[in-house]
Amino acid sequence: MYFIKGDYIPLIRNEIYLYSIMMMAACGILVTLNSCFSNCAYQNICATVLYTLVLLLGMGLDALVGHNAFMFMGTVSRELDVSLKQAVRLYYGKNETLTKAVDFLQFEGACCGAFGFVDYPKKVYEDGDTFYANGSYRVKPKLQYIPDSCCWDYVVGCGKWDHPNNIYLHGCTPYFQNEVIFNLNMTLYLSALVLGIHIFELLLIFILCVFKPTDKAKHQKMTKVNGAKGHRDFLSI
Structure with a gap:
């Protein structure tokens, strides 16, 4: 998710998840x-010793990532409900990073707001209301309260018209939850796969260390080979 849809990351307020990425x-x-x-x-x-130590450290980190992903899986729905609702209702338009993240989510997920377009409150007066000024009635300007990223067909300023045929009515929470849960499942599978590879590498190191010939054995083998060669040379003379 970090590389493919990294703009989602600011919407996830779980520190364990962010540490797991690192x-x-x-x-x-x-x-x-x-x-x-x-x-x-x-x-x-x-x-060999250094290789084994680094391998064990990698196994520890990989196991910790899998554990964190499993623990976050149990609370992900509730945490995303809260974090996305706060990002939309409290920080949209005020925090540039969160605003960009929400726009990206709404555009990719074809949705609007956390639970619907109602998460963006309408202004005090209704669009099209008239007011009396300078001796005549004038129509109040139409104000935009829904982001353009909520529109079916994105055009700058399209969010001014909040008609169901123009904007998405459903919220982004279900889509966001599915994306994060899919990412957590992939993290668990990859952690298990990499952990299995690490264990296989440790077994290979053990086998190589057990069956690796010692310097003494190499010396004896070379002595025998040289002795046999010298004996053949003597017979040929």
């Missing part, structure tokens, strides 16, 4: 760095 990035960096010297780890005992 941990996923850190885990990816560790895996990349670890893969760079994986070949050296087989040839040097110090590199």
Whole structure:
């Protein structure tokens, strides 16, 4: 979600979710760095130990990301209800980051407001009311209270007409919840997959360490090979 629909992130007020994004990035960096010297780890005992420690650290971060995603799954609906409602009713038009996030959500989700277009209160007077000024009646200017991102066909200023054929009537909360829940499910699946890969790599390291020939065994093998070669050379003479 961070890379594909990163504009949604300001609407999610859960700090654990935001920290999980950072941990996923850190885990990816560790895996990349670890893969760079994986070949050296087989040839040097110090590199093997370092490779294993970094691998264990990556496993810990990955497991923590999966745990956080699972915990957030239980409260995501309630938290998104509150955060989206506050963003629309309290901060829209006042906070540039949240305004941009809400507009992006409404445009992508083909929706309006948290629970409907009624989240944007109409002005005190009705559009088209007349008032008396300077000796004559004049029509009050039509004011826009619904964002253009709520329109079926986006055009600058289209939100001035709040007709059902012009704006979306349903809210964005269900769409937003589905997007975040889908992202959490993908996070859980990826965490489980990466954790399984890490465990497989640990097993490979264990097998390589157990069956890797020692320096003494290599020396004995080379001695035997050199002895056999010298014996053949002597017989050929």
